[in-house]
Structure formats: C-alpha cells, structure tokens
Amino acid sequence: MLDACRHDGNTVILESTDTLRSDNQVLTLHQFLTVFLLSCCFAICDMAKPLGATNENGPAITGPKPGEVYKEYKAVTGAWPKWAVIDPSLGHKTKEQYLSKTNKPSFIELGNLDQAMRAEVLVDRWGGHVCTSDKMIRFNGHKWLLLPELTTTPKDNHPECYMSQDNPIIEIPLSHLKEGTNSFSGKSGGQVSHNWGWGQWGLYGIVLRVYYPSSFVTSPGEIVIPAAGDVVLDNPEIVFEAPDNSKIEKVDFLARYDGYDENGDGYFQDWHHFYHRIYHSEDELLADIPITGHLGSATSPPFRITWNTQWVPDQVKGGISIVARVKEKNGFSYVTQLVENLSLQRIGRSVKLYKPRSVPEDYQVRAKRIRSSEIYIPQNDNLETATKALVHFRTWNGDDSNHEVDGVEWFKFNRWQGKIAGANHDYAYSIREIPVETIQLGENKVSVYSEAGTLFDEESGERLNTHSIEVLWPGPALSVSYEHETVGVTELSDRASGTVCGP
Structure with a gap:
C-alpha cells in the first residue's frame, strides 16, 4: 500500500510499507504517469461496475441438489393480518390493535418421516418495515431458528435496512417435526435503524422439504x-x-x-x-x-x-x-x-442487462418523497442500434391505482415518466417497456415518487394513510435489445451482460 509520495526532480519516489524491500521504490516521471493513467482507467471501470450486489455470482445451488431425493410440502399463512409478524415490544400507538391479531401460528401437514435424513424450509418472506431485525421461525413450539439476512448489500450497512422480498432457506432439525399436523410461527425483533417503533416482517408461507435415501426414486x-x-x-x-x-x-x-x-x-x-x-x-x-x-x-x-x-x-x-x-x-x-x-x-441481435447502481437504504416513498438509484450504460455501447428497452422493478405496494386514490405517484427513467404497475400491499415483479430515446450513455437515473399519506378525505377529514411504495433489492435494472451482428461463440466472453468496461 502507498503510504507516502514525494517528488525529487524528475523522479517520483513512492515510499511503501507493504514491501519486504527496505529501499524505496523508484519510478521515472514517465513510468509514474503511465501507472497513474492506468490506475485512472481501472478506477473508471470500477466506478462503472454495478453497485447492487457485492458478489454477482450466487451459490453453486440452493435447495435440492443433483442426486437428492425429497418430499415437498407447502403452506400459506393467509390474508392480512395472518402473515404479519410484529415485534412484541411494538412502540407504535396502534400496538394493542395489531398485536391482538398477529403473530398467530399456522399449520402444515407432513407425511411419513420414516427414513427421513434431513429437512429444510424455504420462507416466502417480505423484509417488512425498514431495518426490522431478528426474523425467526419455529416449528411445534421448539427453539426459534434465525433466518439469514441478505448477504449482497454494502458491507458497512445493515442488510435489514434495504427493502426486500426473498426466499431464505435454513435447515430444520428433524426433531422439530412430526408426522401429521405441524404448527409454525414467526418472531420479530425491533428496528436497528430508521426506528419508528414498529418492527414487522411478512411470513407469507413456507416450502418445507424432507430428504430421503435415493432408493425412494422409481x-x-x-x-x-x-x-x-x-x-x-x-x-x-x-x-x-x-x-x-x-x-x-x-x-x-x-x-x-x-x-x-x-x-x-x-x-x-x-x-x-x-x-x-x-x-x-x-x-x-x-x-x-x-x-x-x-x-x-x-x-x-x-x-x-x-x-x-x-x-x-x-x-x-x-x-x-x-x-x-x-x-x-x-x-x-x-x-x-x-x-x-x-x-x-x-x-442478428444482442441483449444487454445493465444492473443497478447506488441503491439506497430505505428505498421507499410517500409524503411527496423522491428516492432514486442509477443504471450505467458504457460510453462505447451503440444506442443507435437499440430497438427496445425494458425496466425491471421489484416492488412492495407498487399498485398505481392504490396510490392514485391518495394523490400522485410515478416512476421516472431520466425525464420519461410512467407507472410502476405493482401489487396492492403485496410483492410484484414488474417489467415496463420504456422508449429507447429516453436512455443515454453514462448515468441513467430511476426515481420514484408518491404523495401517499399527505392527503385527507374530503368528507370525514381523516388522513388518507396509504403505505409507502417500496423498491426492493437489488433495485431497478435495464434490459436493452440491439440489432447486432451475429454473436458467435468465440465472442461471447467479450459480450457478457452487464459488462461495463469492455465492448
């Protein structure tokens, strides 16, 4: 690591403590400028990389693996408030109203567990109110099992503080399960930041798998x-x-x-x-x-x-x-x-995916709030050959009609404005076509806005209190289809989607 830099005539001397040599590392001015320019080039390329996931390569495989045999069982908790898991130390003024209706057990039927080798559960989980911590699940009153948080958010921030909907998978001790009716329930901690006294997440349902010997396959x-x-x-x-x-x-x-x-x-x-x-x-x-x-x-x-x-x-x-x-x-x-x-x-064509950048914590809007993230398109991509463009959105409560009742809402891609087309108080993955003319080389800004919670009912005078629009991790991305020369197999390694420092 470079600890000091001093100038001595036409020679720049880089003094480093991360070397086994005791003498200084000496470069001519020409060599220094070459290194400096290369460093700038690499820095620019690094800046252009998506800032969504910290690691774009996922696990080798999650859930059932090649050669494994299992039985799969599913259970849905039901409509609101059955799926809500709320911090029992809720500090909100509506505490008693909600705690009396939530945190109730649900049930799942399991078959014969003879010769069962292990079990796991996949959870259909809404991340819930921003920064909600200690999300847990248990079966039949046994020990609480902690659900993992996201591992791809910026390492210096709380992963709980990024709006999310995901499918975490954890092992379940077989001793926690039984043949027949099994109960399961969730538990919630408080908010580790952005705290407004209401830790809550959503347990929509589970996919439970019990694994058996390979001899069960016919x-x-x-x-x-x-x-x-x-x-x-x-x-x-x-x-x-x-x-x-x-x-x-x-x-x-x-x-x-x-x-x-x-x-x-x-x-x-x-x-x-x-x-x-x-x-x-x-x-x-x-x-x-x-x-x-x-x-x-x-x-x-x-x-x-x-x-x-x-x-x-x-x-x-x-x-x-x-x-x-x-x-x-x-x-x-x-x-x-x-x-x-x-x-x-x-x-004759090519498709590129431009991934999210600068995705913020607490990416949700209401009360005339605007939040934004970015998508970067490399300067050497030829937008003149672009034929179609799509924006990928994962949202919670992104239903446009829900927010129109309570005022104005929109999402913008640069200067183009449109609808989100999500779901009402639920998760949705939306894909919206946008005009190719609105995209540009370099930084592109995706913004969302809502007036929810700022208006009042004209007759009753009560505040219209619609939930925020949540933009979920990993954030909005852009797909662009291009008219292109045939992409041959030998060229594929240079044309990977999301490549931002190459052709």
Missing part, C-alpha cells in the same frame, strides 16, 4: 437435450426422459445464467427461480406457493419445454447450466444431474 431420468457443451440458439428446446415416463407427474426446468435477480438475494449469476404465494380470499384451499421465474414446467409426456430467451442477456461462453427437478407420482421428487458448459448464440 424412475430416475435425465435431461437429454441439450447435451453438455452444446451451443444453442434463441428459444432452445429442453427435453427430459425417464425409463418409465408414466411414473412422472411434473418436471421443473431451472437454469443458472447471468440475468436479472428476480428472487431478491442480490445475485445475478444464479439459478433463476422464485417462490411467492398465491392467495385466494374466496377459497383458502386454493392458496399455493408456485415456482416462478424458472425455464418452465412440463406435466405430461413428452416432458419438454421451449425456453423463451427473448430477454435473456448475452452470456459468456459456456456460462449456462440447466437442471431438472422431477416429481414422481408417488410424491417423491429428485434432482437430475447438471447439464453444464452451454453457450447461447444469437443471430
């Missing part, structure tokens, strides 16, 4: 198209086959590639899929937590899908892997072996 199959190392064109076909397809109920196809982070963990190079509950107020038995954001599912032979790659960003050579989760009609599921080292080749 028809182990595999992905037969494509093969490892293949080069595929846009919209490739993916095919699964088993020795006896009549024993297969459903096949879910997943892929690991570089794309927008729809599950909110902050990783872009990841196994893309997400779980969020569908709740039917008329019939709770219809509630479900389906898998979404994956390549697709097949429910009858032949088990094949077409992967829609229209907006999948250009990938590095060999940068795609796929896998299948296979459910047999006996209720057990298994995971196929990976098909790796796949490459995507495009003809």
